[in-house]
Structures are given as C-alpha cells and as structure tokens.
Amino acid sequence: WTVRGLWAQSVGQKPAAIRCFAEAALRDPNQRIAQYQLGQLLSEANQRKDGEKFAERAVRLQRLAALMSEVSLNSTNTEAMREASDVLEQLGRYWEAFGWCGLILTIDPSQQATRTRMQALHQRLHPELPLTDPKLNPAHELNVSTFPLPTWPKSNPSLKPIVSEEVSQSIRFVDRTAEMGIDFTYFNSDDPSTEGTRMYEFAGGGVGVLDYDRDGYPDLYLTQGCPWPPTQESATHQDKLFRNLGDGRFVDVTTQSGLGDGWFSQGVAVGDYDSDGYPDLYIANIGKNRLYRNRGDGTFEDATLEANLTGTEWTTSCLLADLDGDNNPDLYDVNYLKGDDLFDRLCLIGGKLRTCVPGVFDSERDRLHVNSGQGPFREITGEQATFLEPARAGLGIVAADIQRIGRLDLFVANDVVANAFLINESSPQSGGLAMRENALLSGLAFDRDGRAQACMGVAADDVDGNGLLDFFVTNYYEESDALYLQKTPGIFEESARTTGLYQDSYRLLGFGTQFLDADLDGWVDLVVANGHLDDFTYMNIPHRMPPQLF
Incomplete structure (x- = not known):
C-alpha cells in the first residue's frame, strides 16, 4: 500500500x-x-x-x-x-x-x-x-x-525523468583563482598530532558576495578560522575582503577596509542593516558574532557592541533580512551544538578515535535579533520566540517569500533533527514579529520516508519551472541529498528519487551547494561540494570526495 x-x-x-x-x-x-x-x-x-x-x-x-x-x-x-x-x-x-x-x-x-x-x-x-x-x-x-483507489494506466507508462541523463559537452570550468589574485585557504586549526577530527574542524567557512564600494562589480568576503583555542583575536588568520577591479582581477583590501575578523569564523550574511544604501556584513563565529557597518567610503566599522549583540554560541550560518516588515533588516543566528566537552571530545568509531556524531551533544537554540532602526537590536525571547523551540542543531538557512504575500519565511536546515520552516505571520495586528513552525505539514521536515537527515548546505531556485521556489539540501554519507519541489504554494514533495539525484549522492557527503545555469539554456543546474568529516577509509568509506555538477 x-x-x-x-x-x-x-x-x-x-x-x-x-x-x-x-x-x-x-x-x-x-x-x-x-x-x-x-x-x-x-x-x-x-x-x-x-x-x-x-x-x-x-x-x-x-x-x-x-x-x-x-x-x-x-x-x-x-x-x-x-x-x-x-x-x-x-x-x-x-x-x-x-x-x-x-x-x-x-x-x-x-x-x-x-x-x-x-x-x-x-x-x-x-x-x-x-x-x-x-x-x-x-x-x-x-x-x-x-478516498478513491488509484487509477492505473492501461499500458506500462514510460516514466520520463525531470532531468536529462545526457552529459553536456558545452560546460567546462577553468580554475583561475590564482590568476585573478584570490589567495586564500581556510584554516580549521587541524592538529596533525591528534587522531580524529574535533567538532569545530569540519564546517569550513562561508563566502559573501557584495559590491561594498558600489562600483558595479561584485566583491568577495571570505571567512577564516583561527588557531584553537581562540583565546584572543588572531593576527595571522583573519577573514579577507577581495575587491573586484573589473578587469578580471581581485585585490586584497582587508586592512584598508577596516575588516579582518580574527576569531573562528563560519558563515557570513550580507545586507544593509542601517538602510544607508551600502551593504554591511554579519559574521557567524564560534563565540561572539560580529556586525560590520559599511561607512560608504570604502571602509567598515565594528558595530557589534552598538547593536547589542552579546551571544557567544557556535553560530554556523546567519541571515540579515527584514522579517517583521518594518523595512529594517533583522538578524537570525543559526546555532549548532553546545556542551562542556564539545570542542575536545572524540568518539570511538570502528575501533579508532574519530569525530563524534552530533547526537552525543545538546543542540543550541537559535537567536533572532529585531532591528527597530533606532538603536540597538532587540533579541526575541519568551512567548514571542516559541517558534525557536526546541533547540535544533542548525547548519543552513534561506529566507524567501514562500507564501507569496510580501513577507519573508525561513527555511532552516538542521543536523539529524527535523528541519524548520518558519511561516511569517507578522502584521500590524500581530504587534511585531510573528512566525509559526510548519515544516511537518509542508513536507520540509524530513526526507520522503519521514527520516531526519544530516542536513547541511541549502540552495534555492525554481527547478521545475512552475514559478515556485524549490530547495536542495546536502546530506550525510549514505543518506542521499534531498530535493524539495514546491508543487503548490507552501507544499513540498521530496523528489530526489524521481529527479535522478538519489543514487548519485547516496555514497557522498555534501556540504556547500548552489544552483546556476551553467550551460545558459534557461534551466538551473546544480553544483555540490562533497567530502567526509573525518578519515573513515579503514571502514571502506571515502574521505576526500569529488564535487558534482548536475
């Protein structure tokens, strides 16, 4: 049945x-x-x-x-x-x-x-x-x-996959990183003398694309780790801002711009929180997050204290967007795990010390900071923040007007627990920000079979051309990635099996992902970066994994 x-x-x-x-x-x-x-x-x-x-x-x-x-x-x-x-x-x-x-x-x-x-x-x-x-x-x-029984076809149907199995010969990527002046490697403070990967080593950094000087060319902000433990801000390992010169070259302007966060950075969000027309930066860290205000003259200033951002959790991803509809962008912290031994503990897996599964630690609660436009941010707490419960080990986030009513909803990808889909119900009558959790009934909580997955990276675009936004989520080894197709507004079907993605992602572990039209045919293609958290090759599980283009 x-x-x-x-x-x-x-x-x-x-x-x-x-x-x-x-x-x-x-x-x-x-x-x-x-x-x-x-x-x-x-x-x-x-x-x-x-x-x-x-x-x-x-x-x-x-x-x-x-x-x-x-x-x-x-x-x-x-x-x-x-x-x-x-x-x-x-x-x-x-x-x-x-x-x-x-x-x-x-x-x-x-x-x-x-x-x-x-x-x-x-x-x-x-x-x-x-x-x-x-x-x-x-x-x-x-x-x-x-309810009726199914109407079966009179003959065997030929099932047509949504995606073609043909390999395009027109797509070719060339690595021009060095030629364009981008010299950067993420530092996760790996200790070669220690067996296994500690929890903070796996996530890597984020990339923000912004035209910080408004010259019409997109610039790049890359977050960086630092020596562990981060007892003081590092002077040797810092986030980097690369300015686009417009001629195919980038130049490092971190020092001149007043940037260079030296803590253990993870994700980054771009947005104009003070509505002055210049993009600002919000950095997710292990520890205190950082808000940088763009002065509009090519430099930034640290506005963290002024904004009253005091959290010290492990924030993996963050968001800068107007959620309550008052035209003042708010801040959302996607937080991960907590525990006294979180950053030191290793677990015995297959007879060797390796990185632990997240389930052995407690999840950390997300934070949401509302921007009034008239001073410090105000953190949503108490009864107004029930949609942030329970704590749920988040790794990725997307804001979009899923309901198509002019308000931003939130999709949060969580690790080994149900994903969150926060429907925005803010209105003048609600007296501020009001959101409702609806992942279960919308089809976004689990995979097709009702199982929670180790959800990591998130990409969003209209995959099937029906005018509705869809979500692609990368997952753990032997889980397969997930594709949530929005069939009707607010209702999704997990469709990895029917779109040809299930088998090709099942024995890989996905991290970052992005939709793009690589062959310029009008249909979005998909890039996935893969790799395992730790070295399990002694269990016949690959460690370094190739990226994929669909």
Missing part, C-alpha cells in the same frame, strides 16, 4: 495517495512513510486536524529511531532507554515500553521511578493486546472509503 501511495502521489492522484497510505497505516501504524505522507496530504486537502495527528505520530517514530541509534552507540545509555520507553507509550506500544523499563532496571536496579512506571505499564498488558493499541492509531479515525 505504501508503494501504491508513492506512485499515486508521483502522478498527481493525491486523494488516491491518501487512500493507499491510510490502508498502509491501518495495517501497520508504525510505518513511518505512510504516517509522514498522510500528515502532508491531509493538511493540503483541508483536513489539517487529521493531518496533524499523523504528523505527530511521524515525529514520534522519528524520535524513536534516533533514540535507538543512541542506544546502539552506548548500550548502557539508560536516559535514552527511558525516553524511548516514554515515546513507545505515547505510540501505544505498551509491550515494548514495558520491556525497555525492564532493561533499564537490569542495568541500574536503583531507578525506583522506572520500577513504579513499569508496574503501571504492567496493568495495561493483557494477552489480547496487540503490539500497538488500536485506539492510538489515527488511521482508525479516518473514513478511508471516502
């Missing part, structure tokens, strides 16, 4: 897809694909309350899978086992919830709360109780018969 549902969905028979996925959910209420797809399809069909029930179950199934991964890495992790038991109870899987309590007590008999809970669960068990309590299966509340 799930396969039938996926087929019906792919050919536009959405009511039939609902029927098929519902039939699958009736037979197996723990089938994650059916639950996730029903959440989106029912919401799109104006049955939002029904859709929310399936989406909520899909989230719990995804969380359970993540907890099982944690237990597989540490078989004595009783905290993960306890949460797994809680999630299983919420799913109506009382037999398993009871079993996990028993395993916890085998490891640690002193956990009296677990013993009490186990006794309460035992009261629910009886020989006729199935693996999953039917009362907690939302498919039983759905009138399946109101």
Whole structure:
C-alpha cells in the first residue's frame, strides 16, 4: 500500500495517495512513510486536524529511531532507554515500553521511578493486546472509503525523468583563482598530532558576495578560522575582503577596509542593516558574532557592541533580512551544538578515535535579533520566540517569500533533527514579529520516508519551472541529498528519487551547494561540494570526495 501511495502521489492522484497510505497505516501504524505522507496530504486537502495527528505520530517514530541509534552507540545509555520507553507509550506500544523499563532496571536496579512506571505499564498488558493499541492509531479515525483507489494506466507508462541523463559537452570550468589574485585557504586549526577530527574542524567557512564600494562589480568576503583555542583575536588568520577591479582581477583590501575578523569564523550574511544604501556584513563565529557597518567610503566599522549583540554560541550560518516588515533588516543566528566537552571530545568509531556524531551533544537554540532602526537590536525571547523551540542543531538557512504575500519565511536546515520552516505571520495586528513552525505539514521536515537527515548546505531556485521556489539540501554519507519541489504554494514533495539525484549522492557527503545555469539554456543546474568529516577509509568509506555538477 505504501508503494501504491508513492506512485499515486508521483502522478498527481493525491486523494488516491491518501487512500493507499491510510490502508498502509491501518495495517501497520508504525510505518513511518505512510504516517509522514498522510500528515502532508491531509493538511493540503483541508483536513489539517487529521493531518496533524499523523504528523505527530511521524515525529514520534522519528524520535524513536534516533533514540535507538543512541542506544546502539552506548548500550548502557539508560536516559535514552527511558525516553524511548516514554515515546513507545505515547505510540501505544505498551509491550515494548514495558520491556525497555525492564532493561533499564537490569542495568541500574536503583531507578525506583522506572520500577513504579513499569508496574503501571504492567496493568495495561493483557494477552489480547496487540503490539500497538488500536485506539492510538489515527488511521482508525479516518473514513478511508471516502478516498478513491488509484487509477492505473492501461499500458506500462514510460516514466520520463525531470532531468536529462545526457552529459553536456558545452560546460567546462577553468580554475583561475590564482590568476585573478584570490589567495586564500581556510584554516580549521587541524592538529596533525591528534587522531580524529574535533567538532569545530569540519564546517569550513562561508563566502559573501557584495559590491561594498558600489562600483558595479561584485566583491568577495571570505571567512577564516583561527588557531584553537581562540583565546584572543588572531593576527595571522583573519577573514579577507577581495575587491573586484573589473578587469578580471581581485585585490586584497582587508586592512584598508577596516575588516579582518580574527576569531573562528563560519558563515557570513550580507545586507544593509542601517538602510544607508551600502551593504554591511554579519559574521557567524564560534563565540561572539560580529556586525560590520559599511561607512560608504570604502571602509567598515565594528558595530557589534552598538547593536547589542552579546551571544557567544557556535553560530554556523546567519541571515540579515527584514522579517517583521518594518523595512529594517533583522538578524537570525543559526546555532549548532553546545556542551562542556564539545570542542575536545572524540568518539570511538570502528575501533579508532574519530569525530563524534552530533547526537552525543545538546543542540543550541537559535537567536533572532529585531532591528527597530533606532538603536540597538532587540533579541526575541519568551512567548514571542516559541517558534525557536526546541533547540535544533542548525547548519543552513534561506529566507524567501514562500507564501507569496510580501513577507519573508525561513527555511532552516538542521543536523539529524527535523528541519524548520518558519511561516511569517507578522502584521500590524500581530504587534511585531510573528512566525509559526510548519515544516511537518509542508513536507520540509524530513526526507520522503519521514527520516531526519544530516542536513547541511541549502540552495534555492525554481527547478521545475512552475514559478515556485524549490530547495536542495546536502546530506550525510549514505543518506542521499534531498530535493524539495514546491508543487503548490507552501507544499513540498521530496523528489530526489524521481529527479535522478538519489543514487548519485547516496555514497557522498555534501556540504556547500548552489544552483546556476551553467550551460545558459534557461534551466538551473546544480553544483555540490562533497567530502567526509573525518578519515573513515579503514571502514571502506571515502574521505576526500569529488564535487558534482548536475
């Protein structure tokens, strides 16, 4: 039934897809694909309350899978086992919830709360109780018969992929970096004497393109790392600004421009936060971020203190855009992880010390700073910031008017947890910035199968030419990259399999990515930069990986 549902969905028979996925959910209420797809399809069909029930179950199934991964890495992790038991109870899987309590007590008999809970669960068990309590299966509340079965083609259809398999002979790139005067290598403070890659070493830096002197030629800002630990601002490793001379050459003007952040920089955002007509720079750092104001005379000044930006988290990406519609660009910090041993800890993987998976650390909460245009920024907190919860290990961000109503929405790519899709509901009546999380029901939270991925880089463009913005997201090794096609405003379908991207990206690990029309045929092409976090070649996993052009 799930396969039938996926087929019906792919050919536009959405009511039939609902029927098929519902039939699958009736037979197996723990089938994650059916639950996730029903959440989106029912919401799109104006049955939002029904859709929310399936989406909520899909989230719990995804969380359970993540907890099982944690237990597989540490078989004595009783905290993960306890949460797994809680999630299983919420799913109506009382037999398993009871079993996990028993395993916890085998490891640690002193956990009296677990013993009490186990006794309460035992009261629910009886020989006729199935693996999953039917009362907690939302498919039983759905009138399946109101949805049609698929209409099958009379003959075998010839499925046409959206992308051509032909290799263009007209696309050829030439490395002219040195010739154009751009001399730069990112420094991640790798320690050759230490086995394994520490967490801060993997991300690399960002690139900002801006015409800082308004001469009509785009200039380049490249962020840089610094010696670890960053106890003081580095004088030897600094961000760089390269001015475009307009004749095919760039020149380093970092010192003359007053720039050169010497902390451990990650991403960068470009925007005119003070609305004076000149592009400013916002730098994401491990530690305190930095805001540079463009004076308009070819130089910048550090406006971080003046703007009241005090955060010290690990910010991987950042955004400078007007989110509340008052014509004053605001700041969004995409934050990653936190923990006392975050930057020192290595994990034993396959018998060797290597970089840890992010799940062993706590996620860091994002920050949003509102610009009133009349002084310091104001951080959104409390009830107004509920859309920033929970903390979610972010790596990439895009702002776009997805709803097509003149307000910027946000897509945030997160690592091994659900992505965020923040719908902008700001208005004069809302009294300021108002956003609502909608990734689950929009189809952007997980991959097609309802699984959270290690989402990293994000590219945005109209891939299929329907006038709606689509998102491409790079992911981890043996996950495949994801392509979210926006079929109707605000509703996306993850389409890596149907567009030829799944197989070619499955055994690679993607980082940076960008859409561009490389052959100038009017259709966007795609560039992906790949490479692994650490050296796992002893496990027959490639380390250095080639970039790709689609």
